[in-house]
Amino acid sequence: MSIVVLAGGVGGSKLLWGLSRELPAAALTAIVNTGDDLELHGLSISPDLDIVTYTLAGLAHPVQGWGIAGDTFRCLELLARYGLPAWFKLGDQDLATHIFRTQALRSGMKLTAVTEAIRRALDVETRILPMSDDPVRTHVLVGEGAVQAIHFQDYLVRRQAAEEVRGLEYRGSARANPSPEVLEALAAARAVILAPSNPLASIGPILSIAALRDRIISGKVPVLAVSPIVGGRSLKGPSDKFLRWAGVEVSPAGVARFYHSLLGRLDGMLIDGADADRRGAIEALETRVGVAATIMPGPDEKRAVARATLALLEEIGCPAPRS
């Protein structure tokens, strides 16, 4: 019986790190967005899986939200000299993960097994599951007039999320199945936590897989979200642009309504103190609200948010096992 966290990259990895320090290893499982996955330079890259794994391994860069702390970029410099695009910052150490993953996938291993091998090699105790072994590729529609569909990483990294969002596609989603490991983890879940990740571009692709979403809906265990919106703004990244496109209010209440509409319920939501005065709109969904300082710059804040999340879970009748 484990707490299952649906997570994107940066916000998800921070909450997961905090929870991993507050819970026994066997009591926590991450289901991670793979809609950002891309093929670049012939390499299979899984940005969200990597930042989650690196963060839990204590290897992640503490600020930038991607890559390994202290990594170098010697390979990338020469790749650029060969005329290959260098907008996606592949560190020298980081490359090893992509090379290993690419070769393992090509040899027939499932992404779930590759992810397991990587986290074990990096001594990560928390189980990390890709949302699916089938490819889902999130594309963002941008542009005035003639709208163009670009890969999410292209939008986020190369174009710095500067353009307004005109649409969103979870390509491959209709044909994607959750892995057996994801279904087993959800069947054994004592609660499901939606991490403070981009609701549309990180949590959205996970919940776009029908059999996965249905398993949560039918699962009856508490569903709790940690708001990625603080004081009307995204904590990090372009969540607000995606929410606006979707007609969702850029507020914890807007996000709560969005998740409620997808899953039919939202049992709890942790919001920041900055939004405490507007908790009523969330409580109107029969959602129990917890209030805490939810910004997580350092390890102390990550553990504090994890503890506040677990306290809220306990309030809604789901005490967590203590480590």
Place this chain on the structure above:
Amino acid sequence: MSIVVLAGGVGGSKLLWGLSRELPAAALTAIVNTGDDLELHGLSISPDLDIVTYTLAGLAHPVQGWGIAGDTFRCLELLARYGLPAWFKLGDQDLATHIFRTQALRSGMKLTAVTEAIRRALDVETRILPMSDDPVRTHVLVGEGAVQAIHFQDYLVRRQAAEEVRGLEYRGSARANPSPEVLEALAAARAVILAPSNPLASIGPILSIAALRDRIISGKVPVLAVSPIVGGRSLKGPSDKFLRWAGVEVSPAGVARFYHSLLGRLDGMLIDGADADRRGAIEALETRVGVAATIMPGPDEKRAVARATLALLEEIGCPAPRS
């Protein structure tokens, strides 16, 4: 009309560097062994092409005979942590070459075109041609009793060429064709130089391609070798072990007879002063002998050997264009 050098890795790259400093760029073409090429970690690696290209680009490590000077090994360290074999020392910068080559080959480019793109990106003026676009893989037979065939790089790098050579196979050679570019270069050659590389494991694979060898035989232009043997020993690497296996005397005369038997002629051979007293055995093949200090630790020695090679070519009636 260009001087064509058949080359393996270290010795070949040194002579080529010297010649590149003594000749106009258009007057020199390298045809390089690809029998050492291997697939490792899903990457297409061409060790001899790389050391030749890096050397001509002024990037090569000055001593070790492979890789880029000052390169780091951060990716390799993490690859090893993922359980991948780390005996083949892939530097971080070096990896860019393999990643670029792998992706280009997979997209349908010929190795010749990939090699051309790499040398141009690295500002190398000398034309570098792989011996073939078809795969040839040199395998070494080793072991007592039950003989085992291993890839040449496995023998050379992982096993440090410690074992006696029981046999040699140029796998794929019978089906391999020289590229059109190689045939054109040989048709336009004013002379063919066999670099001081391993006669059996570096020059041998090139000459094992029948149409390439036949083109040299029928070409009538002077063929000249620079001896890779000095004072009864290999300059670098295990040439002597291969010569002994083949029943070839480990001496310049032995190498001269070997090339003479393959090509029907050897018009000239540059040997080291240490072997000058045994020049008669080479001259008995109607081979003109030049004597010089042929060990090439630094740039001055490389240029001196290049000049001695060109002087010998001139003696046998083939003056080189001067830069």
